[in-house]
Amino acid sequence: MREPILALVDLPNSTIRPAPVDFRPMSTDRTLTISTTRRGTAQLWSRTLIPTTREAPNDAEVPSHVLLHRAGFIRQVGAGIYDYLPLAWRTLRKISDIVRDEMNAAGASEMLMPALEPFELFKDTKRDQTYGDNLFRVHDRRGRINALAPTHEEVITELLRGCVNSYTQLPLNLYQIQTKFRDEARPRAGLLRCREFIMKDAYSFHLDVDGPGGLNEAYDAMFRAYSNIFARCGLDFSAVEAESGPIGGSASHEFMVNCSSGEDTVLKCPVSGYAANVEKCEIGLRPAPSKGYFAGDPSGTLEEVHTPGCPGIDDVCKFMKVKPQHMLKSVLFKVQSTPEQVAKFGEEYILAVVRGDHEVNEGKVKALSGCTDIALADPVEAIAKGFAIGFVSPRAAVGKKGVLVLVDRDAAIGFDDAAGKSKFWVTGGDKKDYHVKHFNWQRDLGKDPLAANAQGENKGGLRGGDDYLMVGDVRNALEGDPSPRADNTKLVAARGIEVGHIFKLGAKYSDAMGLRVLDEKQQKRSVIMGCYGIGVSRTMAACVEMSHDADGIIWPAALAPxxxxxxxxxxDDPRQSQASLALSRDLTAAGIDVLIDDRDERAGVKFKDADLVGLPIRLTLGDKALDAGGVEFKARKGPAGAKPEVVPMGESVARCVAGLNG
RNA sequence: CGGGGUAUAGCGCAGCUUGGUUAGCGCGCUUGACUGGGGGUCAAGAGGUCGGCGGUUCGAAUCCGCCUACCCCGACCA
Structure with a gap:
């Protein structure tokens, strides 16, 4: 067996398995000094676990999964469950450290809550329902159910209820970095969608929304902190307006790592800087048709077409040889009313109509209708009410009480200005297996819909209101749509991976759980909350998605293990190993983390692995460079065929520092 | 939850259609020799409940049934 490199540092000869190396600088002065400067760590490759492989498992498809596996960062344990090996854990720690740094600087305090929670807590906020099957349930020996926490709003609100009762204790911002659990319907893409993952979650508490100490102030501080965090991580990211989703609340922003393989679509205005998730993105002013909405003669007689087994737009288009943009898509929502409301107004529905090639946006349907609590109608129930699901047209609403029709601007066209003729519409036949062509808004809804609206005809509408039909924006924005923030500017689409999300929650959780404080006027007030998440393990994967090449990962200096x-x-060569130890001492003294590839492998293997693991700088120590009194310096990120450069030993630390900062 | 697919050594795969000695190949691993700056060569080895259970059969990796796990597309998704 070859002489271990470690024997170079006076170690007892008796140790078979080498003891840890003392990488501290040799010094005659053994006085302990306290330093606030971070010392780098050094590690021997042969004495840690970095199981690189030439091939990735067949299961891995996305680049981050393949490369993190091949470079020895992660191993899969089960669906959506992974081991974080030493390199991964170092990177995760680096992310967490940056997160802590910025969260603390923004006035938040770190704490730790349990992963296991009594199930009752989720019943209090009804999230046992809204989270549904995504909530992991664990039965204990007494048959009680516990939840594995997917997030901690309930726990922290409950905590605060017990220890905060005066406005003088607010504002507060508490956070933790912890493993979270979600029983995802379909875990996928390696670390990007897991059932167990590491997350930073923060919760802020306030008496007011505005003013000093208010929610908006904390939200803005978190927005800045998040921007700092992802910038310091070396990530290319965008902050975009977002839908707040089932967690509830008003304003919300997502932080996206810009990456073509991302599964989220964002739209950006190149002029104003406005950016939003596709689910949230507003659409700027769309030019109204010259003759007005719904105006235009029929393109022909309304004609029924037998379309057996074609409930979907694609099926009909193929069957009838018509393009989706000539179809009307009608999506039925049911208003989620209380029993009292049902008694007063009956069952109520909203029919959203968009062009066949567009998608209905539920958030916009809520906004335009003014109904915040709606859900896709149950098909069976809807059919019983006379809506032929799959074959519904706007005509289905005519004559029905308690139905509001929302028509997207692009679907409310009667005369096609660009084509210079009446618009040809295909839509549902309102009975199973039939569609109609030559649909015309004015003729087939009985009268000019907007005029009928104004005159209170047609007897539709919600909650006794007058409108039975409204025109507006109810669809998802698309690339090329007008920007909502700049004239004559088109939205541009991009893909991203969500790594952070901040929300203004309001009083949703505090009200549900009775978290109230006494204000200066002795009044009980609901506490206003915000919550702020960062997917730590997902950030690592997103970074790899964003930054890699055919040879492997390319870590930004801040996240490199x-x-x-x-x-x-x-x-084995004493001169080389001695030089490597001296060099690593100098580097660690300068705060640099060093991995020494001391394996007895061929050069090719080592170089391939170096590229795969992707540390920012590779210093090669061999006879060539040593004879020249230096070391070979090569940046991982750089021109593909760049020749390594020999740097004099004395300048190597400075070069590394410069290379890492540059 | 719907659709599709896979399961054979640590990893990647062949064998199965048409059942039949000891289940193969490449990579990796161990030992040795030669090598030595981009996954080297040669030699000798170790390593398998063929995902599980049941059935058919003289005989099952192979045929049949059930189950499980994992992956992909969709639905879903702070």
Missing amino acids: FHVLITLMKP
């Missing part, structure tokens, strides 16, 4: 890899050409 080690900053510098010293590749020893001949670990």
